[in-house]
Amino acid sequence: MKTFVYKLRPTPAQAAILTETAETCRHLYNHALIERKTAYQERGESIGFARQCASLPALKRESPYLPRVHSQVLQDVLHRVDRTFQAFFRRVNAGEKPGYPRFKGKGWYDSFTYPQWGNGVKLDNRRLILSKIGALRLHNDRPLEGMPKTCTIVRKADGWYASIACEVAPSPLPPTGKAVGIDVGLESFATLSDGTPIVNPRSYRAAERKLKQAQRRLSRRVKGSNRRRKARELLAKAHLKVKRARQDFAHKTARTLVNDYDHIAVEQLNIRGMVRNHPLAKAIADAGWGLFLRILIAKAASAGRVVVEVNPAGTSQMCAQCGESVPKRLAVRWHACPSCGCALHRDHNAALNILKRGGGAAFGEALPSGGPENREPCTL
Ligand SMILES: [Zn+2]
Incomplete structure (x- = not known):
């Protein structure tokens, strides 16, 4: 549909x-x-x-x-x-x-x-x-x-x-022979298993800033006044803009991934559960992961691509190269494995684990040898 x-x-x-x-x-x-x-x-x-x-x-x-x-x-x-x-x-x-x-x-x-x-x-x-x-x-x-x-x-x-x-009848895309794992981020929207971060676009951040302004404006207006009614209308429009920017971004990101990869492994995320229990709930909800997943799954189905949802438990702690558990607090953004020497950005390591769990081995994904990354963020 x-x-x-x-x-x-x-x-x-x-x-x-x-x-x-x-x-x-x-x-x-x-x-x-x-x-x-x-x-x-x-x-x-x-x-x-x-x-x-x-x-x-x-x-x-x-x-x-x-x-x-x-x-x-x-x-x-x-x-x-x-x-x-x-x-x-x-x-x-x-x-x-x-x-x-x-x-x-x-x-x-x-x-x-x-x-x-x-x-x-x-x-x-x-x-x-x-x-x-x-x-x-x-x-x-x-x-x-x-x-x-x-x-x-x-x-x-x-x-x-x-x-x-x-x-709509499905229109399969030609195979690319490539697979990818995606980790939901907090710094960036998500990170791919080749290390590429996907950041929220500027248009989205600008819309969000305007939304915050509109919220502050409304709170300053006197209840029952005409100016408050106006401020409320403007706030509703600002909400709409944020929603559209988020949708637009989700569609574009999903389109790019579906074009590039045959096999996409993602975190299965219970947004509602996360919002209730997770201290970083707001950031996760804001990142619009649920919306993105729905769109990705629909586009993948229509293009004949495979999306595998995996349990993300432990994917950020485990070393993607040797499987050793390397515990780290959320503030620690770097994964440095003492047993095999693998050194990666925390989210990159998690994305590789997600790819592994989601059957990436069949695509012969090579693991990076380690070392600091110097990739430019991909803003789409
Ligand atoms: Zn290791």
Whole structure:
């Protein structure tokens, strides 16, 4: 699956309908949530998706708003409620902190989905035709690839977007005969097993700086003032910019790696676990490793490349050359092995271990003989 995102250019009247549709979906979401909750609390009954779906026609007869939204869009709202509850029960069964499904307050429901392409949604002459909404102009006309399947309309800080998921046939790349291991970094975004560091691009760091400024500005503004409202809008836009820079970087990095390597070994990282337990949680979350992995795996699958996720435990302590354990605190950035003399940057050594664990031996990866490295950081 590949997702294509287009900015929409609704007329003011269309924008009002988009807002109303999201609002109606939010009300239905909350209604379905409360229905399940009371059924469970008062009668010990659990109401499933099928039953909520069956009661939709009766609801539509009572509400002036529901009939103005395409029926499959409404069904998708009930699907979302269903998924939320299933995730909730999964957490309960797993003994995790369950966190009961929450109501969506005003401003906390920003998307709705046409789950079946051709049923209420289609493209016609560079316009997106949405049932019950109208023909919307698209800002950018990068052509779709493959078979469109679903369309989600999303409200972001700077306007409305259509996100169209397409089923794309894989297009395998010619083999390169090369393998790589990647270690998630703190100094740099990641380090490759040939020693190349991948650093976050300047555009991303600049966006992050602007985000911090926007946060400080908001905190200085008086509550309830117009200037505070403005500052909040600017902050939302700054968040969007950081998110886009991060996504852009993840796409470019993954593209380069997939082009260059047949076999890619990465750290299997439980981001949520890391965020909870790791003292450097913020840095890891910020580095966007989870996002990058998702993109890398999707691109690799489409190009016929192999991504192996390995357990990273001990990869920074073990010597990549002789296997000896060389304990070092996080502050120690250099790996110097007393038994074989191997000397490498700590992250380089870890990346080599990840490659080894991920089956790099089949590619005859030669280990470096050691010595200080003097590589330029790769900024892509
Ligand atoms: Zn060694």
